[in-house]
Amino acid sequence: MSEAHIPPYEPQAIEPKWQRIWEERRQNEIGEDPARPKFYLLEMLPYASGDLHVGHARNYTLGDVVGRFRRMRGANVMHPMGFDAFGLPAEAAAIQHGTHPQDWTESNIANMIRQLRRLGVAYDWTRVIDTSAPEYYRWTQWLFLLMYRRGLAYKKEAPVNWCPKDQTILANEQAEGGVCWRCGTRVEQRLVNQWFFRTTDYADRLLEGLDRLPGWPERIKTMQRNWIGRSEGVTFSFEIPGATETISTFTTRLDTVYGVTFIAIAIDHPLLEQLIAGKPEEAKVREFIAGVADKTELERTQMEKLGVFSGAHAKHPLTGERVPIWVTNYVISSYGTGAVMGVPAHDERDFDFARKHRLDIATVVTPPGDPGFVVHDAPYIDDGVLVNSAEFDGLTSEQARSTIAEELIERGIGETTVNYKLRDWLISRQRYWGAPIPFVNCPNDGLVPVPEDQLPVLLPYDAPFTGAQGSPLDNVPSFVNTTCPQCGGPAKRETDTMDTFMCSSWYFLRYLNAHDDKAPWEQEAAWYWAPVDHYIGGAEHAVMHLMYARFFYKVLNDAGMVPKDEPFTRLFNQGFVLGENHEKMSKSRGNVIGIDETADRYGVDALRLFEMSAGPPGTDYPWSTTGIAGATRALNRIWRLTLRHAEALRRPPKAGAASSNGSADAELRYGVHSKIKQVTEEIGDRMHMNTCVSAIMTLLNDLEAYAASHDDASASPAFVEGLRTLLLILAPFAPHIAEELWERMGQVRSIHLEAWPAYDEAALSRTVIPFVIQVNGKHRGTIEAAPGSSEDAVFEKARAVATVNAQLDGKTIRKRIFVPDRLLNIVVG
RNA sequence: GCCCAGGUGGCGGAAUUGGUAGACGCGCUAGUUUGAGGGGCUAGUCGGGUAAAACCGGUGCAGGUUCGAUUCCUGUCCUGGGCACCA
Structure with missing residues (x-):
């Protein structure tokens, strides 16, 4: 086709056209197929907020690239979509604007489905779910039961x-x-x-399961571990002279027990009334409690450490000494026993509190090698060696913790305990x-x-x-x-x-049989698809959603309803798209870029290509208006290049696309196959889609350069192979234009059902390769030589290079470092 | 305060195992095509230096290891995120 007859690239025409055709062909609808490996791919369930922006587009495109790639590689890919539809914003909208939450939600979902279809993501829409629909929440209720x-x-x-x-x-x-x-x-x-x-019944399993999730980011696992907050310690009791009950405390630092100078209890400790009743301090304590009681736990944690003496004392179980009991705002009743042994010398909080209220500070642990150490201006919180601790003097903290624990257990006043922050x-x-x-x-x-x-x-x-x-x-x-x-x-x-969060803790199982009215899902489907292989979503769900879903899955596993006991094998946290001003995209900042306006202007293929190219998927990057224009330009170039040669491409490829045009063809093939290799490895592993787009661009540059310098480019099998490859590896990124061009070059079958190209090892070996020549570690030139060239051969070629020779002139060669097929470093002095 | 991630051109970013720093794209500059439009094509684009080269400097900062460091080690500064009375 001559230049003049090439029709313009019109994404607004071809994108809806192919979306309609794919739908008619039901190309994205899938079922169980034991013959193929399954791949369950999922992005986190979006809240039905109504309007999608380019940040969402980035997220879903990332999933779509992975999904389309896997499908071309032969996997049976489950890639569903749905909506988290219950929740406060709908109710808030109802209160503010008078719309019913259900109507508000339904219209939002309709709009989001329209936008997601427009993005061209290969979802199986027959499986769509709405967590606020009775056919869904019926099973949420069932799971509650x-x-x-x-x-x-x-x-x-x-x-x-x-x-x-x-x-x-x-x-x-x-x-x-x-x-x-x-x-x-x-x-x-x-x-x-x-x-x-x-959930606390599952605390240990939730913790232990993290060790079996190598596909999760370390930082998310750390956050979950901290959230579970398992800590091992000892619970033991202080007697209260004159009272029948004892005060129980939990500590992880039993080695500091001889440093106890007070007991701190929460304002709602069960024994409090008994302790203060009839004492002169009673009125003051009540006044203090009244001042703290209406604060939330969160507020209390931000306050200064306050407290009053209760008037009561406890008896130290080991020393027998009288220890004052204080009512404080910094001990909370919902963790441990609501009472804490106060050791100012070795605990930051106790130190602050003791300072303020002039309580004794008794040093009982010293840094190794400094037995005379005494706490003055700051607590010593590290482990060390015990002093002033009776028969335990001289033990290390670690030894002391177990030895003293044994002692307390033997005397029947203590026991080892595990506590969790998880509630x-x-x-x-x-x-x-x-x-x-x-x-x-x-x-x-x-x-x-x-x-x-x-x-x-x-x-x-x-x-x-x-x-x-x-x-x-x-x-x-x-x-x-x-x-x-x-x-x-x-x-x-x-x-x-x-x-x-309950609705979103099991939704990924409902997709398996989204409309089943006999069961939440079928066993058979669960054993085929579960668990999710690849889960993509924001790091803001690091603990809540991901912890609840893991809890649910473990319960379901116990009930024999799902295989394995972790729901998400690999987790990937995608980055945000910032506004063009590098600030977080938000309505209030007025920097939101919508999907519709962008698709109208540039087409979704350009949007997708740009968003994948702008940076690695895990990091934030700013939106760029000129950047997406560049993506359109690239698609235009692919359009023109392909259509210029469409006629030739309609002919079947010649057998064995071997080099027919000497080294230019070999070079082109080298480029083509090295790009196949690169893109295949990147999508499958790191998902650094930006480098894939860059490889596609380089391939396009190579093909254009080849076409410009060869009048009969389309007669070259290497060139034809290169063009086909270009479209095939472009397909996951820009599915519509790839499909359109694929058809225009005479293909009948959808490009998305084609096999992913394999690279040819033979094409990757070259007759000459560059060797870097360094002198004293500095780059002084490059020579070309055959792979496998000997050090001497490379050296002889290198010294013929003027810039290298100039550095060697008049100097003695002391050493040569040779890295085969790569580099020669000549050390002179 | 504690823990984690990251600092590379004017911008987004590449360099996966220590081996040509800046791939690819954006922007910019010049030229060209010109009936204009965020059009097409060609060339250039880290700083200094040169007619062009050579050459010198350069990956937050200061050291170190190495023939050779964006990459490894030590210290330090900055940015982003998480946790923050959990005894």
């Missing part, structure tokens, strides 16, 4: 943020800074009976827009689970969303009033809904 049956769901009193003015419960993020987000009133802590899952998962939300918890409260039978055949417990459409008066469901009599499944008498439904 499974948790209950397995003894992992229970109800207990727990504090919530309560706004006294709005008369409502607030989520933590709505109570930031301790004030209500809507009216600014001081938030109170209120005790409410709520549902929990026993049980609070599932209850006093909200409307969530999956109802499937239980009823019966005056006769108490808390009764809704039978499975009565699921789902439907969320009523009509409910008041004023944002006040507690949960909206409390005010829907038709929902609340029901009958007891056991006795048939009148009963009331639970009005709490579930934390949305």
